[in-house]
Amino acid sequence: MNAGLVLDTLRQSSPLSVTEIGVMTGLSRPTVDAAVEDLSRLGLVLPADGSTVTRRGRPARRFAFHSSAGYVVGIDIGYEAVNVVVSDLNGEPVVELSRPIPFSATRRRRIAEVRRTAFLAVERAGAAPASVLAAAVASPGIIDTTSGRVIFCSALPHWSDFDLRSELTDALGWHVEIDNDANLGAVGERWKGLARSTGDLVFFLVGGRIGAGIMIDGRLVRGHRGGAGEIGFLDMWDEARTTKGSLASATAATVAELVGWGSATPSRASLRAPSEGDLEWGIDTRAVLEAARGGSRRARSDLERFLASTSYVLATMAMLLNPSLIVLGGGSADDVLLSPLRDLLARLTHDRMSAPPSLAASDLGERVIALGAVRQALDYVESRLLDHL
Known part of the structure; x- marks a missing residue:
């Protein structure tokens, strides 16, 4: 227990002398000396001045946490890529690597x-490989974090x-921890991104995948069997109301302003009921926007539907959960x-909320989910570091 303290x-303040450690921990000097030796x-501890660690009694010795005594790995399994971040025990990324995976890949190949x-x-x-103390893995789908099983993934x-x-x-x-990708995106954003405060x-x-990670009072909201944040009602809303009414006209x-052509009247394609093979909500928004700007009517209608349904979901979450911040992430959340989306969210929440949330795009890009996985792996390791070694 003393060594852990x-x-x-x-880990929190390095380097420190034996005396400083004693003051900060309330432990006696002999106890600190013995713990530092262990x-x-x-x-896990190195002399900060380059001297060797010797028996107690040497004055003014300073020590630092050895962050490279082990590593953790954060892995993000995407639809068409795997992103990996290797971090030291201070949470500093050492290597980041991304490699493509065909969407049609079998389980074994993935x-x-x-x-x-x-x-x-x-x-x-x-x-x-033996120096890796834990890995955390982000996966799409509903995850049972206790068993590490993917319950459902469409x-x-x-x-x-x-x-x-x-x-x-x-x-x-x-050792492997498993969690939902949007959940770990929220963890990464809270740790390294715009949501630190x-x-x-x-x-x-x-964009390419869709979902929501929800944090209330700094804790992930997982829901029954891990299903919180699955945005399955996007399509239901599309079929019900986004194809008509004031939201459709505003979208x-x-x-029309975004792509530089067309009228403010909803396109015929966006007004008809969606059918099999129509827009799926996991889309590359950059490609759709570029195609719409190039004159594609199909892409323009897809963009209308995407913005209308997304703004509806954002407004629903804003009013239901009352977060202070909503962060768009995952790499396809272009600033454009x-x-x-801010304008449409403001329109939907006007006179319905006293304090609408801020809406921002993550500045961490595709790496946010793997960084969240690193944080989860560190959380597992930090409480067990002495046991590991």
Whole structure:
């Protein structure tokens, strides 16, 4: 217990002398000396001045936490890529690596590619696989975080009812934590992004994949069996109301201004009821916007539907959860779509909320989810660091 207290103190404030550690922890000098010797033997503490660690009694010795005594790995399994971040024990990224995966890849191939990418990233970090103390993995779908099983996932083929933790534990040989990608996006945003000063946050994945990570008072809201934040009602709303009425007209006017052509009247394609093969909500918004600006009527109607439904979901979350901040993330949340969504959100929440949330685009790009996975792996390791070593 004493060693753990000294270790936590050095992790938060390094370097420190034995006397300073004693003042900060309330431990006696002999106790601090003994703890530092144990931690040094385990490789978790190094002399800050380059001297060797010797028996107690030497004055003015200063020590620092050895952040490279081990590593954690954050893995984001996307639809068409795997993103990996290798971090030291201070949470500083050492290597970031992304590799493509075909969307149609089988379970076996996707797991094999995750393994190759993770091991290659660890190798590039100059570390041995055995020095990895834990990995956390972000996956689309509804996740049972206790068992590490993907309960349901409509986004990836063959990904539902899948014991992802067991597969990756066998493939990697590390302790593995599993969570939903949008949830870990919220964790990454709170840790390294725009939400560092707020505990009430919705992280909204926009573009190639869709979902929401919800934080209230700094804690993730997972819901029953991990289903909170699944935006399945986007299509239901599309069928019900976004194709007509004042929101459709406002969206059409917004899109006409964005793409530089067309009228403020909703396009015929966006007015008809959606059918099989129509717009799926996991879209590359950049490609759709570019195509619409190039004159594609189909892309223009897709953009209308996307903005209308997305603004409706944002307004619903704003009024239901009352977060102080909504962050759009996932790489496709272009700044060019941020202003239209702000305007539409303001329109929908006008006279319905006393304090609407701020809406911002993440500045962490695609890496936000893998960074959230790093934070989750660190949370697991930090409370067990002495046990690991």
